[in-house]
Each structure stands twice: as C-alpha cells, then as structure tokens.
Amino acid sequence: MTILEKAAPPAPDSSRPPQRVSTLHRREHRTAALFVALPVLGFVVFVAYPILFAIVTSFTNWNGITAPVANGVDNYVRMFTDQYFWKSLGNTVFMMLAIPVGLLLSLLLALAMNRKMAGTTFFRTIYYIPVISSIAAIAILWQWAYNGDFGLVNQALGYVGIDGPNWLQNPATAKPAIMIMAIWKGLGFSMLLYLAALQSVPRQLYEAAALDGASAIQQFWAITVPMLRPVTFFLVVTNIIGGAQIFVEINIMTPDGGPEYSTATLVWYIWRQAFDYLNMGYATAMSLVLGILVLAVTALQFALNRRNHFSID
C-alpha cells in the first residue's frame, strides 16, 4: 500500500444524497425546520384547532361545562328563527354606516393637517389621543356625556336652544350615539394614515397639473383621491372587520343591549348567549356565521378593488 493510495479520497457513495455530506448543511436544515415549526405550531394551536373545535361545537348543545351533545343543525335552524339574532345582525350592519362618515371626516382632517401652519403637531397629537386611550375608559366618559340631563352633549345642545334626547335610553338615538363615539374614536388613526399618504404623493404631479392649468379642486379629484385609494381600501377593509366585532363600547354603555335591544350587536349577543345563557354551542354557531360573513365581505372588497387598479407610469 503506497502513501498515495492511502491518501486517496473515499469513493463517492452514490446511494446517499449529496447534502448528507455536509454537516453544516444538515444543521442549517434542522435550524430552519425549527424556525418553521414555531409559526406552524402557533397556527395549529391557536388557529386551526380552535376553528376546528368551533365547527364541531356549533353542531352540538353545549353549556361550556358538561360534555357537548350533538344536535345536528339545530343551532343553525334556531338562528333563522331567532329575532334577536337578526336584530343584532341588523344593528351591526347599521352601525357600519359610521365607516364612510368617519373616513370622510378623517380625510378632511388630514387635508387640514397637511397644510403648513402653526400647531399641526399639537393637533395631530390631540386627535390621536382617543386612539391610544382605553376603550373602556372612553365608553364610560361618553356614557356620561350622553346623559339625558346633565350630560355634556345635551348641555352643549342647550346653548343653541335644542332640548337633547336621553341618548342611550331612547331606541331612536342609542345607535347613532354609539356611532358618533366610534367615529370620534377612530378618527385619529385614519387621519394619520391619510396624512402619511398625502405626504407621499409626488409633488411634481401637482406641479405638472398646475402647469396644465388644473384648479385646486381638479387636482384634488384627479391626483389626490386616486393616490389615496390604497389607503382608503385598507381602511375600509379593516374598519368593516373591526365594525363587525364591536363589543366593548356596547357592553359598557348599554349593558342590557340598549332599550329594546336597539344597540345589541352580534358579538354582544354571542357573548350573552355563551356566558349568560350557557348556550355555548349556539354562540359558536353564530360566531361561525359572523366569521363567514366577514370573510365574504372582505373577499368581495378585494375583488372589487382589483378592478380599480391603476398605475402612474
């Protein structure tokens, strides 16, 4: 045996895959798998399993304590004949009318804030405070403000000679009252996004338009509004998803769902069925229906938005 022979590399083993050769590679693989496993695990534990569990539970009679008893589609049938389900669904949809109003107001505010003037930072901060405040604290404050007699709202109306209603105790005004508060609460967030979008509109677009003789209003409609469309789309989608889940303000301001259930929203009703009435199975069925509705509306919005695509080149 010569030295040469001794030093010769071992013949490649064709039965093994090549990556097996590198231990570094193998270690990397393991690390990668670990990194992938975490989100997958999170997804399985916190998303897939609960959804699966909810689907199964929605076909049972379950009080949340004893073992669930299968009852077929009873929960879904019940939903169709449950006037409070429809009423709370209707209320939820009605309250979403606040979304376009809120967006319009926040756009106007953003336009105002986008001007060069003293104190804009101060106002931006002020408008953003409701966004970061605790919703429970805000709901309690507004509950006082809406008080029929000594509330801030009616006192203000009193100065201009209007005898304000007892907002939260009147079926006709309870919903608008909550909508006004929701608009106020969401204003700062939408405004900030609009402001950022406004500031990223290329200046030369306006300059070119001005050279072509476009008026300020024409510039607004032809440049600003289209350039803001992605932000508007984002806000509409997130607002609708959020609006479908409105709960805390309802539960604090009108703990019984308002006079004659006038402010009961679907999530509030689901919560009530689950925890007050021990109908966990029925509540899960309603949650699934709500989830499907939100999914459908969001998908529809994405479909509609695709047609509105534009580019500036």
Place this chain on the structure above:
Amino acid sequence: MTRKSTRAVGLVASLAVAAGALAGCGQSGDPDSLTFMFRGSPDEEAAYTEAIEAFEAESGIEVDMIMTTADEYATKLRAAIVGGQIPDVFYFDPGSVESYANAGVIQEITHYIEASDVVDLDNMWDYGVDSYRYDGEQLGRGPLYALPKDVGPFSFGYNATMLEEAGIELPDPDEPYTWEEWLEILEEVTQDTDGDGKTDQWGTGLNVTWNLQAFAWSNGGEWLNEDATQVTVDTPEFAEALQYFSDLDTEYGVTPSIAEAQTLDTYQRWMQGQIAFFPIAPWDIPVYQDLDFEWDLMPYPVGRTGEPASWIGTLGIGVSAATANPQAAADLVAHLSADPDTQRSLAEAGVQIPNLIDMAHEFAADDSTPPVNKQEFLDVIEDYGRALPPTYTYNPQWYDELYTNIQPVLEGRKTAADYLAEAQPRMQAFLDMANDQSEMSRGTK
C-alpha cells in the same frame, strides 16, 4: 428511521408538549396550599383577607386569594373551568349547583361538614343551606355542595327625617301599608321644596328589574308555575302589580321620571335625601352609615294577598372536585361560612348579616347603629323572602325577556296587561328552550 419521519415525530412530540402545557396546568397539586376565588367590593376583600389570615394561622395551609369584580366573576370562573384550572374553593350561586355537580366540577362536602367542629347547621339559615343541596334531580334536598357565603335579604327602607318634616307618621314595622295607603303618602312627600316649579323630592324611585318582584308576589302574581314549565305572567294579579308600578311614575309622578332617574340615579338621589322610600340590602349598610338623615327598614307595601314579599340573594362557597386537599378545602368553606369569629368580623365590617342565627338575632337586637329595625332583614329571610324567579331554571333568557321590551309600559304608552299578554308567549318559548337545554345537558333527553 428516515429523516422525514424523525422530523414528523419531533413535530408531533412538540405539539403534544404544547397541548399538555396548555391543558394540564390546573391545580398546583400542593396539598398545603389552596386557591380561593371570590368576588366583591374592596370592603369585602379587606374583610375576607382578615378571615383567611386567621384560617392560615390556624391550619397551616396557605391560601392564594383570587379576587375579581362582580361583573367579571362569572366569565373568569367559566374560563377557568373550561381550561381545567378550577380554583380549590370558589363562589357560585344556587343556579349553578346542578350543572357544576353534574359536570363533576364541584364535589359533595356533606361528610366533611357534618364532621366539622366549626359548623352547626341547626344554627344556620335553612334558606342559605338548602340552596346548596342537590340530590341529583332536584335542588333544595339531598347532600350539600356548598355552604352559604351569605344570604342577602332585599328589604325596604324609608327616610325618617323626610317623613317627619312632612308631618307623616313613621311606618309601623309590623303593619305594612296597603298600596293605597302608601300611594297617598308618596303623593304627599313628592314636593317642589324651593318653589322653582321643579320637583325636588319624590316618594320613591324604583328599578323595575329589582323591585317588580315584591309587588307582583305580594299581589299574588307569579313568574312560573310550580314545576317551572309554564310562564305565568299573563294573569290579572301580575298585570295589576306591573300597572301599579308603572303608574307610580306615569300616572302619579311620585318617582323621578325615567329621564330624571338617568340623570341622577335614584340610588344617588336617595343618598342625597331626595327620596322617601327606597330598597335597602345588607351590603348597603356600611355606605349608609354616613347618610345625613335618619333612616330605617320597613316591610314592602302589600297588594291583594295582604302579605309583604321580597327576594333573597345568596352565594355559596364550594369545593372543586379536583382539589388535592378536599379536607382543607372543606375546612376553609366551614371557616368562612360558619366560624363565629369570621362571621362576627364580616358582620362588623358591614359586609353581610351573620350566617349564624343566634348571632344574627344578637345583631338585630343592637339598635346603636342604623337601621334600628334590623329585624326586618331577618323577617325577609325567615318569613317572606324567596329566590329570584330564574334561580332554578337552566338560563335566565326567559326572565330577561320580560324586561327587554318593557320600556313602553314604564313610559305609559302600553298597558301592563297588553304587554304581558304579548310577552308571555315569547318568554314561554325561551323557557321551553331552556328546559330542553337543561334536559339535554343532563343527558335525560
């Protein structure tokens, strides 16, 4: 083993570990410590902390207290139960005994209680103890699942200073007013005292959810038939009571109007001395010590039956079926519910009236602090109080339904009889559903 399958096994293993971590973190398993979950006001927390410290010193068992506000208690407890993290000792109401016992959430504690030196069941209110008996079919009889934390008689009070100023004779504690007599007095005290054309003081200011019971029952009205299968609110007796209740505002104006009541809660108005008659419960006593007028208790005014009526609340303290140390847990229950020192300090803190009958009579005889007529509380417990109507039904949806659409009656836009006639079928439908649910959850259907 191939690499792929190794990885799959690894994933499954880590999933199992994660699932175990999520599901398995129940009791500590440490037999020398207990968790106690309860709810209440800061006053109660202070009083209970003291009671628990005494227990710790006596028994050498360490107790972790988990306290929540009244609003969030039910939700938190339910989440704890579903998550398998049931506290060793916790509060529940009589309405939960059946479902908790059937589901194996709580355990029967009769033999511990009977063997205990602390508890003398003969010296405790039957209402309180019987509320936690369950024989597998019916509440109120059979083995014990809890001892009462308290019994809460909802009594009625009056502002003696205001009545005296109006020249009205103070109510007789043994001779209740009839509705007619009471209404006359209410009209007399409802006054504009400063002459600005606005009413400044009212006869009474009641909340329909918590006060209709006294009127309906005293007039012979009932929510349910005996076996809780039929909603019976559509009777003339019930309608008359609700109409009387609503007329107090709409016809006679002897209570703050709905708008005025929302402006300043009638509870606040009572405390400010603007209201002559108002419901009073034992938990109000500490707050009411500082009122700047004289007040006392009286029986509720009586309807057709001539007998006063009211309701009694109660909460029980029971033991988790999964506790590592049932003996210590039952001892804690006995200590909180029946130990004379604990009861004395809770009563002195004004948190509740004593669970022990002899001590309660002692308490009632003490006329050094208001109310002088403390006996009225005991009369409610021993004589004319009952459980709230939905206590023994699977859920209260049928009961809530009565109040959900009641506003038109309270505003005088609809008669009580019309409203009750149309509400009864809706309530019945919810009750039927609740009874079905109950049977299904017990597996008898």
